[in-house]
Amino acid sequence: MTLHIAIIGAGMAGITAARTLTQAGHQVHVFEKSHAAGGRMSTRDSAFGSFDHGTQYFTVRDARFSLALQTVPGTTDICRPWSANAVRVLDPLGHVFEAARPSKEAHFVASPGMNALVRHWAQPLGQALHFQNQVQRLERNAKGQWTVHSLNTKSGKDVLEKHSGYDRVLLAMPSVQAEQLLRNSGSAVTKTHFIDAMADVQVAPCWTLMLAFPNASQPDLPHLGPQWNAARSTHHRVAWLARESSKPKRGKIERWTVQASATWSQEHLEDDAPRVQAKLLRAFSELTGIRAEPSHAEVHLWRYAQTLTPLGVSYQYHAGTGLGTCGDWHLGHRVEDAFVSGLELALAVCQSAHRL
Template sequence: MPPRSPASATRSRRPRAPSAARHFAVIGAGIAGIACARTLVQAGHRVTVFEKSDRVGGRTATHDTPFGGFDAGAQYFTVRDDRFAQALATVPGVCRPWSATTVRVLDAAGRVAAASQPPSEAHWVACPGMDALVGAWAQPLQQAGCLLTGARVVCIEADPLRPRGWQVCTESDDGSQQVVAGFDAVLMAQPATPARALLVSSDLYTPLADALADVSIASCWTLMLAFPQAVRPGLTTLGPQWNAARSTHHRIAWLARESSKPQRSSVERWTVQASPAWSDEHLEDNATRVQDKLLKAFAEVTGIRATPSHAQVRRWRYAQTQQPLGRSHLWDADAQLGACGDWCLGHRLEDAFISGLELALAVA
């Protein structure tokens, strides 16, 4: 590892009073970042959350169309940790169980392994779209002016006016840049790869960078399809009688009938997620080519060969953790830099929540 930069060396010698109110920069407004930020605020600290997109949610993003919304990323979540259950109780009515029967597709012909059965544990979704949960948790931060959207953090620097502090440089979609200073610590709630890239491009030499390099995250192409012609008397759905499937088709890993989820539009809509291997292989392919290939695979698996009125693909460069960190978060107390995300523990939304929560508890 290269020698520590002067800024990092200075930080390694400074004492910290754990009870003192401090100002944290949180990079990323997905479930991990918002869980971290709201926990810090509850502990009496100040936070500023930076989000590169124009809305919160991260991989819980809901894509709106004239035919209804699509959960383009995370499809559902489970609740196994009491702390997650308690946090969900703070926004009553936002989340509802999804009773969709899930099957496993065996082959390209759509044959399934066994008769349809309910899931072994409750599947939950946020309503009216998956991003509603993070949106509800983020609302107090937004109202307090603590959440900056459309602000991609491009550099973390020592604050020249506060030798023991940090400042972050942001860039908006129009290319304009801004420097926000006055932070005691910076917490990255991003996928591991861009978090490490940010540290490297900022010339910050910290053990976090080595730990982040050990995490592996696969990409995912997502196809969204709408068939409004299915909504007519005597016909409410197209194709199979199941509403979700884990597929072993070489192109497709998951399919879900969006219109089967609670509080969704009744227009027949499907979200199709490509397998990690196929997505990585075709990561840089033209979107139209990817759409055509996934649409063909969708027809093979479901038997739905009607022409969709709406078809669109979205590429997630960092979608599903293949090799997690193996601990809930990263924290360099000397440099006052931290990182969290689902990739610390796995790939579930609950993993992201626990990671953000435990990083906040560690630094608060």
């Protein structure tokens, strides 16, 4: 039986589910509030080069994820290994932090930016992708079919739309947003046990700082700051630093991405961007010894960045209502967690269709 399926969210989980269901012969529409696929595997462009201001890299442990990376046409041309020099550093102010240790586990990045992998996998979906289309609520009729009510912002104006006739609706979005969408959709939806299960999921925010130092790329100054390319920090403000220009196919201009700690990000969640930028820039200087004024600096807030307490199962699905949820927060916070969640939800939907 061919199903008509709406998927809300075009990150790794949503695109994986969409591809799997499309390959199984089902008709899929993907709704995404942003202008392109990627989710937290995002890349921010600037006049000085790009920044992976969300996910920094990914690892591969699941055989199915490995197979997809090896067999989806063009993927091996996009994904490149990336390693960081390993050192232990004590900065002058006494903040101890340790650069990313070498590991037998390979670390990969997508090129020219982390968003390239999800966007490449989304390409075959073509007209099934509805970008700049934020879903507001869901509605189920007496026959059990779903209508998706969305806000289309593509034209620069807010246009309310209704997309009807779906047999299944899969939420591939952060747990907080998925819960809110279910609550906005009326009693027929909020009765689902999904909401109770999601109450225990904890996801932390993250402020991210992006810096560019083009003067460091001059012949007489080939390298700026420390001799390592990535570090996990114990500084109360900063959890992670990475030299973007050390990644494959990223350009030579010296660029850094600095990600704040979960605790500090939560404490400063509602701060204005200039204040956050100043505080993180100060911490960056303390940790790296780089005192030069950046030619480019900006911050971005990820409200739902890193899973602290996952759901504990790879997906949720209720065949009776046709609702399902997927995303990395079901299992953890890794790219592969999102892939596995989207894949296993799609396979569960396919199995339920065969039983109809």
